[in-house]
Amino acid sequence: MSSSFTVLPGEQVPAQHVNLKLGPGLFQIQSSKQSETSIISTRAGTVNHSANNSKWWVESNSRRYVPAPQESVVGAVVGRSGEGWRVDIGSAHFALLDGLAFEGATKRNKPNLKIGALIYARVSLAHKDMEPELECFDAQTRKAAEFGELKGGFMVRCSLRMCRQLLDPKHFLLPFIGSRFPLEVAVGTNGRVWISSKEVKHTIAIARCIEAVDPDGGGLDESGIKTFFNTLDL
Amino acid sequence: MRPPSPSIPEREFLLKALEQSLRLDGRAPLQSRTPTLTFGPELGWVECALGKTRVLAYVSAKIVKPTPERPFEGTITIHSEISPMASREYEVGRPSDEEVTITRMLDKVLRRSDAVDKESLCILAGERVWALRLTIHCLADAGNMLDCACLAGVVALKHFRRPEVEVIGDEVIVHAPTERAPVPLSIHHSPFCFTFAFFAPSPSSQSVPITILDPVHLEQRLSNGSISIALNAQREICVLQKLGGVPLGAEEVVGVVQVAVGKAKEMERLVESALKEDWEGRKGGVEVR
Secondary structure: OOOOEEEOOOOEOOOOOOOOEEOOOEEEEEOOOOOOEEEEEOOOEEEEEOOOOOEEEEEOOOOOOOOOOOOEEEEEEEEEEOOEEEEEOOOOOOEEEOOOOOOOOOOOOOOOOOOOOEEEEEEEEOOOOOOOEEEOOOOOOOOOOOOEEEOOOEEEEOOHHHHHHHHOOOOOHHHHHHOOOOOEEEEOOOOEEEEEOOOHHHHHHHHHHHHHHOOOOOOOOHHHHHHHHHHOOO | OOOOOOOHHHHHHHHHHHHOOOOOOOOOOOOOOOEEEEEOOOOOEEEEEEOOEEEEEEEEEEEEOOOOOOOOOOEEEEEEEOOOOOOOOOEOOEOOHHHHHHHHHHHHHHHHOOOEOOHHHEEEOOOEEEEEEEEEEEEEOOOOHHHHHHHHHHHHHHHOEEOOEEEEOOEEEEOOOOOOOOEEOOEOOOOEEEEEEEEOOOOOOOOOOEEEEOOOHHHHHHOOEEEEEEEOOOOOEEEEEEOOOOOOOHHHHHHHHHHHHHHHHHHHHHHHHHHHHHHHHHOOOOOOO
C-alpha cells in the first residue's frame, strides 16, 4: 500500500486509472460544466489505494451498519415473514432470510429457527431502498460452510473498524486470547461478534478484551492488552 | 423504533453469569460504576457520566411574580425530555414508559423532597421571587439513566450561584456577578438515587432473587424488576420506588436499603470533593463564597 492521506466528506480525490475500482466511501459525480467526472469522498477517513493504483477506498470508522452484498453478518431472528424469517442485522431495515436459503433445504425439510435465535449469514442482496436479503450458504460452492444458527455463547457489539480488524488474520487479539484458552468466534461485519468458550469467566474476558482494543473504546495495542489481560480475574 | 428483545444466547449467558455472581463488565454484583463529573465554564452546568451513560444538567434563574397561593416561595421547574440522541429507543414527542418513569422520579427526588429551600428564593413577598429552571439533557443511554440524571441534577443545584439581590424598601436591585459575588442556593439536603435490578432465580437454585446495583442496558432489559431508592447521606429516605416485577420479601428490601445507605455516604464524599476541586480552579476569576 502506498501513502495515505486524510479526507473529509465532499473533498476531491485524485484517483486515475484505466480500470478504476472505487471501494467504500468514494463516489463518482458528473461535473455540470464539462462532461468530466470527478471522484468525491463521502466519508471522513484516510484514503488508501492498492499498489497499482487501480483500487481506491476510504478507511473510516462508524457504528451504524450499511449492508453491502457478500458480507458475512451476525443477525438475531425477530419474527416470521411468510416462508422465511425477519432478521435484525443492525441496519435501517430488518433483513429477510428465506426458509429455503440453507444447504439441503426443501419445502418439507426446513430448519427450525426460534424468535431470538442468532444466525451467521451472508448478505445476498442490498439496495438502499429495499430490505436486505440474507442467505445461509456460501455463494460459489452452495454449501453451508460456517453459516447457520449460532447456539450458546454470547454476542458483543463493537465498532465496524474493530470487526474488520478481527477478520484480518494478521491482527494480534484473537491469536493472543487463543493461546490462553480455547474459544470460538464468529465475526460479523455489522458490528456484532459472537463469542463462545467453555467457562463463563473466559467469555466475559473475551468480551472485555474486544471492548478494550476497540478504537472507539480503549484502543489498546499488543502490550496494553497483555497488561489488561493480567488484571482480569481468571 | 423500539429495538427487539435481546437474543436467546444473550439472555441465557447473562443469567448463567449472574448465578456465578459475575457481571459482563467485570464489576461485583453490588458495585456501581464510578461517576465522573465535568463542570462547565458557567456556574450550574455539569455533565455526569456513569461509564458510557452521560447526562447533562443546567440550572438557570429568573425573577418572576409568585403565584397568589404561595406568595413567600420561589419555584423550581424540571425539564427533562429524552431525545433520540440518547438511544434509538426514544422518539420525539412520544414519551416511552422509561421516560415517564424518569420524569416522575426526578420530580419526586429533586422537587417534592424539598432539597432546595424555596422560602430562601423569595425576594419581595407577593411581588418578586426567583424561579429556578433545571434542564436535563440525556446524551447517551448505556443503562441506568435515572441515577445519572438525579446525580447530575443535584450536583448542578449545588454548583449553581444566583446573583445577589438587595431590597431597599420596595425597590429591588439585582447585582451583576462582576459587582458582587453570586450566592449559593440554600440546600437542605442532597438526595442521591440508586437503582437495583432483580433477576428471578432459576427454580433449582436458592429462592432469593439475584440483586445487582447500577444495571447496564442489557441487564436492565433482561431484569425481572427493579427498585430505585433515593436517600441522602443522613440516612433519610426520600423516595422508594418499585414498579411491579419480582415480589421481594422484607429482608431483601431492608438489605437493599442498607447497601444504598453505604453508597450514599460514598457518593456524598465524591460530590463534595469534586465540587471543592472545581472551586479551587475558579478562585482566579470571580470571587465566590
